Amino acid sequence: MNRKSGCAVEVTLSVMGGTWKPIILFHLLHGKKRFSELDRQIGGITQRMLTLQLRELEEAGIVERTVHAEVPPRVDYALTALGQTLQPVLLAMRHWGETYAREHLQEDAAPAHCTMDTEAAVPLQRAA
Amino acid sequence: MNRKSGCAVEVTLSVMGGTWKPIILFHLLHGKKRFSELDRQIGGITQRMLTLQLRELEEAGIVERTVHAEVPPRVDYALTALGQTLQPVLLAMRHWGETYAREHLQEDAAPAHCTMDTEAAVPLQRAA
DNA sequence: CAGCATCCCTGAAGATACTG
DNA sequence: CAGTATCTTCAGGGATGCTG
Numbered sequence: 001m002n003r004k005s006g007c008a009v010e011v012t013l014s015v016m017g018g019t020w021k022p023i024i025l026f027h028l029l030h031g032k033k034r035f036s037e038l039d040r041q042i043g044g045i046t047q048r049m050l051t052l053q054l055r056e057l058e059e060a061g062i063v064e065r066t067v068h069a070e071v072p073p074r075v076d077y078a079l080t081a082l083g084q085t086l087q088p089v090l091l092a093m094r095h096w097g098e099t100y101a102r103e104h105l106q107e108d109a110a111p112a113h114c115t116m117d118t119e120a121a122v123p124l125q126r127a128a
Numbered sequence: 129m130n131r132k133s134g135c136a137v138e139v140t141l142s143v144m145g146g147t148w149k150p151i152i153l154f155h156l157l158h159g160k161k162r163f164s165e166l167d168r169q170i171g172g173i174t175q176r177m178l179t180l181q182l183r184e185l186e187e188a189g190i191v192e193r194t195v196h197a198e199v200p201p202r203v204d205y206a207l208t209a210l211g212q213t214l215q216p217v218l219l220a221m222r223h224w225g226e227t228y229a230r231e232h233l234q235e236d237a238a239p240a241h242c243t244m245d246t247e248a249a250v251p252l253q254r255a256a
Numbered sequence: 257c258a259g260c261a262t263c264c265c266t267g268a269a270g271a272t273a274c275t276g
Numbered sequence: 277c278a279g280t281a282t283c284t285t286c287a288g289g290g291a292t293g294c295t296g
Binding site for chain 2: 007008009010011012013015017019022023026061082085086088090092093094095096097098099100101104105
Binding site: 034035036039047048050051067071072073074075 | 257258259260261
């Protein structure tokens with residue numbers, strides 16, 4: 001746990017900070033996803049990174065990993081109740097990014113898989 | 129600009145991501161601050177890092193740098209109107225961090241300089 | 257399919273010293 | 277006071293190949 005100056009912001013960062021975690025979490029807001037789905041939907045991530053990040057999120061109690069004892073193997077990941085509470089943060093980030101891109105970058109909006117209906121996605125279970 | 133998978137979240141991250149930027153921005157929510165004030169209030173950051181991060185934020189149009197032509201030299205930093213729009217994101221992060229720390233880390237809340245009255249701080253100028 | 261193991265590399269961040 | 281200038285370290289991340 002990294003708490004350089006003891007700020008609550010850093011606690012959040014230590015859990016969902018980094019290059020990939022916010023993106024992974026964002027895709028999971030949609031609902032549970034399989035490893036390969038995440039792999040495909042998040043362009044550019046390596047399997048190694050995806051695995052590592054998912055493990056860290058799992059250890060922080062943010063995502064839940066379910067292994068189905070089948071052949072071929074199937075594993076899916078979903079946000080835990082605690083993970084759901086990150087929704088406001090993630091949505092705030094997305095909203096800001098969209099506005100910034102639109103008003104300051106003059107680029108088109110994010111592609112469909114990112115502009116997905118997250119507002120109407122999974123309802124918050126613990127507004128904390 | 130890093131847009132690996134084109135997500136709006138990444139746009140936000142590219143602007144306010146990293147180890148120090150959120151913390152710096154957080155301290156600036158309070159109002160304008162001098163270089164040395166930030167240096168002191170953010171425990172553990174080096175002058176070099178502080179300078180670098182502030183320059184990047186300045187270039188992104190998030191903070192404004194004001195040089196006072198005096199002796200001894202004085203420079204202060206403040207959020208621009210655009211920077212103010214990050215408030216919701218920052219506050220959401222802090223709020224989540226506080227709750228997480230309280231409920232899952234069983235540690236005391238953040239120190240005073242972080243629990244500062246940011247809710248009542250500078251009002252949003254462009255809710256975007 | 258999901259994911260480890262290995263090796264490698266870059267770039268973010270730190271330490272320290274100096275200056276207009 | 278508010279930075280620069282160097283040098284160094286190291287962890288985040290990439291590529292590839294193998295396996296239960």
